[in-house]
Amino acid sequence: MTAPVAGPSASGLAAAASATAVTVPHAVGLGLIAFAPLAGLAGAAGGLAALALWSAALPGLLLALWARRAGVVHAPTTVVALMFGAVSSVVVSSAADFSMNARQVLAAVGAVIALGFVFQWLLGVFRAATLARFLPIPVTHGFAAGVGLAIAVAQYRSGFGTGQWPVLDGVSLAHAAVAVGVLAVAWALQRRWPRVPALLPAVVVVALLATAVAPTGWLRPAVSDASFGWPWLPDWAGVPWRALAQRHGAELVSMAMLMALVNSLEILVFNQELELDHGIRDNANAALRRESIGSAMTALVGMIPASTSASRSRIVLSQAGLSQDAGIWHAAIMVVVALTGHLWLASVPSPTR
Numbered sequence: 170m171t172a173p174v175a176g177p178s179a180s181g182l183a184a185a186a187s188a189t190a191v192t193v194p195h196a197v198g199l200g201l202i203a204f205a206p207l208a209g210l211a212g213a214a215g216g217l218a219a220l221a222l223w224s225a226a227l228p229g230l231l232l233a234l235w236a237r238r239a240g241v242v243h244a245p246t247t248v249v250a251l252m253f254g255a256v257s258s259v260v261v262s263s264a265a266d267f268s269m270n271a272r273q274v275l276a277a278v279g280a281v282i283a284l285g286f287v288f289q290w291l292l293g294v295f296r297a298a299t300l301a302r303f304l305p306i307p308v309t310h311g312f313a314a315g316v317g318l319a320i321a322v323a324q325y326r327s328g329f330g331t332g333q334w335p336v337l338d339g340v341s342l343a344h345a346a347v348a349v350g351v352l353a354v355a356w357a358l359q360r361r362w363p364r365v366p367a368l369l370p371a372v373v374v375v376a377l378l379a380t381a382v383a384p385t386g387w388l389r390p391a392v393s394d395a396s397f398g399w400p401w402l403p404d405w406a407g408v409p410w411r412a413l414a415q416r417h418g419a420e421l422v423s424m425a426m427l428m429a430l431v432n433s434l435e436i437l438v439f440n441q442e443l444e445l446d447h448g449i450r451d452n453a454n455a456a457l458r459r460e461s462i463g464s465a466m467t468a469l470v471g472m473i474p475a476s477t478s479a480s481r482s483r484i485v486l487s488q489a490g491l492s493q494d495a496g497i498w499h500a501a502i503m504v505v506v507a508l509t510g511h512l513w514l515a516s517v518p519s520p521t522r
Contacts, residue, residue, distance in 0.1 A: 180488065180489040180490075180492065181485075181489050181492035181493070181494040181495040181498055182494075182495075182498045183488065183489070184484060184485040184487075184488035184489035184492060184495045185242075185485065185495045185496075185497075185498035185499040185502060186498075186502065187364075187365065187366050187484050187485075187488060188242050188366070188478075188481040188482075188484045188485055188495070188499050189499055189502045189503060189506070190365075190366040190368065190369040190370070191366045191368050191369070191480065191481055191484065192225065192229075192242075192244045192478075192481060192499070192503060193225070193369055193503075193506055194368050194369050194372045195244075195245075195247075195368065196224070196225035196244055196245045196250075196503075197221055197222060197225050197506075197510070197514070199245060199247065199250035199251070199254075199473075200220065200221030200222070200224045200225055200245065200250065200473055201217070201218075201221045202250070202251075202254055203221075203224075203250045203251070203253040203254035203257065203473055204217045204220050204221055204254075204257070205217070205254065205257075206254065206257040206258045206260075206261040206274075207257060207261065207271045207274055207275065209261075210261065210264055210269070210270055210271040210274060211270040211271065213270075213271035216271070216398065216400075216401050218398070218510070218511070218514055219398035219399060219400050219401070220275075220400050220401060220471070220472065222506070222507040222510040222514070223399070223400040223472060223507050224245060224400070224467075224472040224473040225244070225245060225473075225503055225506065225507065226500070226503040226504045226506060226507035227400075227467065227472060227504070227507070228243075228245065228463075228464065228467040228472055228473065228474050228475035229242075229243045229244045229245070229475040229499070229500045229503055230500040230501075230503070230504060231463045231466070231467060231475070232460060232463045232464070232475050232476075233496045233497050233499070233500040234497075234500075235459065235462070235463045236456065236459040236460050236463060237493075237496060237497070238451065238456070238496070239449070239491040239492065239493050240443070240447070240449075240482060240485055240486045240489075240490065240491040240492055240495065240496075241477055241482050241485075241496055242477075242478050242481040242482045242484075242485055242495065242496050242499050243460075243475045243476065243477060243478060243496060243500070244475050244476075244478040244481055244499070244503070245473045245474070245475050245476075246432065246435065246475075246476045246477075246478055248428065248431045248432050248435065249282070249428060249432055249464075249473060249474055249475075249476055250473050252282070252285070252424060252427070252428040253278065253282055253473050255424060256278045256281045256282060256421060256424055256425075257274065257278050259417055259420060259421060259424070260274050260277045260278055260281075260413070260417070260421075261274055263413065263416055263417065267409045267412055267413065269407070269408065269409070270404070270407070271401075272401055272402070272403050272404035272407075272471075273403070273404045273407045273408045275401060275403040275404075275471040276403030276404055276405045276408050276471070277408050277410075277413060278471075279403055279468045279469050279470065279471050279472075280468075280469070281421045281422075281424065281425050282425070282428070282468035282473075282474065283465040283466075283468040283469050284422070284425040285424075285425035285426070285428040285429045285432075285468075286429065286460075286461040286462075286464045286465040286468065286474065287461070287465060288425060288426050288429035288430075289429040289432060289433050289457055289460075289461040289464075290457065290458050290461035290462065290465070292429065292430075292433050292457055293433075293453075293454045293455065293456075293457030293458035293461065294454075294458065296454050297433065297437075297454070297457075298437050298440070298453035298454045298457065299454070347375055347379050350375040350378070350379070351368075351371045351372055351375045352371075354367070354370075354371035354374050354375055355367040355368050355370075355371035358370055358371060364487070364488070366484060397508075397511045398511070400470075400471065400472060401471055402470065402471065403469075403470065403471040432476055433457055435476070435477070435479060436453070436456060436457060436460065436476065436477045437453050437457075438479070439477055439479040439482065440453040440456060442479070446486075447486065447491065449491065456477070460476055460477065463475075464476060481499070485499075
């Protein structure tokens with residue numbers, strides 16, 4: 170492997186801050202979506218916000234220490250977070266029949282996601298990265314995007330675990346307008362300042378405007394609990410494993426395999442970009458194995474695992490090159506975000522259901 174040349178520490182910190190501007194709205198928002206199916210279960214009150222915040226921070230910190238690579242940022246990715254939510258929806262659909270509370274559902278979901286990373290580890294063991302080098306990068310990007318879109322549509326159609334198709338009323342249309350507003354502001358800011366990530370500023374601007382002009386009752390805080398909290402620990406002892414496997418086993422294993430395949434492709438494609446654009450030849454199979462171990466561990470404790478984030482790593486590479494410390498700085502900033510999230514997350518608006 171070619172030895173990378175690290176950029177200056179200040180440059181690494183600045184690049185990490187820019188990447189964090191993408192991670193905060195992306196990871197926290199996806200976390201709230203992924204854990205949303207648990208909201209109606211016994212024992213869920215007050216814990217979902219903490220799960221979303223700490224899932225955005227601790228898994229990335231673990232991989233930054235365990236699987237550290239120059240210029241690479243680890244964070245929850247869209248594919249893993251949406252699959253976490255999809256698995257949650259499946260398990261929650263049977264929670265009432267099996268008398269499962271939120272922590273028991275979290276244990277079952279964590280086991281399925283951990284199984285997905287066992288499959289990813291096996292791909293590294295059997296050197297699947299060697300075969301992936303023969304796939305054109307646009308093909309793998311398109312495949313991953315298509316799977317992600319399918320997962321998102323499935324989440325919407327299931328009502329994020331409620332089993333009902335969401336009603337397209339005025340509130341939903343207002344939510345759509347807010348989302349379009351974020352995209353429009355982010356696009357305008359990106360054109361004006363191309364090197365500055367625009368997602369977080371766009372979310373802040375649109376959230377302030379929406380809060381100021383939206384009719385009373387149309388928007389509410391994303392979370393109602395504004396107190397500090399640590400993430401839950403899953404309840405492994407109370408899960409009806411046999412009954413759950415009999416009802417959903419084939420479906421859940423298929424979802425785990427799909428997540429492993431798509432997430433592995435994302436990692437392998439980014440490794441190809443590192444080699445082609447930056448001259449860094451790394452052992453992609455070893456990267457798969459290292460990340461899989463750390464990600465499986467975080468899934469088993471009920472958090473959304475992190476993975477190589479191509480989008481945030483590109484920000485670091487463009488601003489600080491092959492910085493050795495940008496990934497650590499990014500993880501440290503996200504820990505601060507999680508520690509202080511109870512001070513600001515309750516001020517972020519979202520549509521009422």
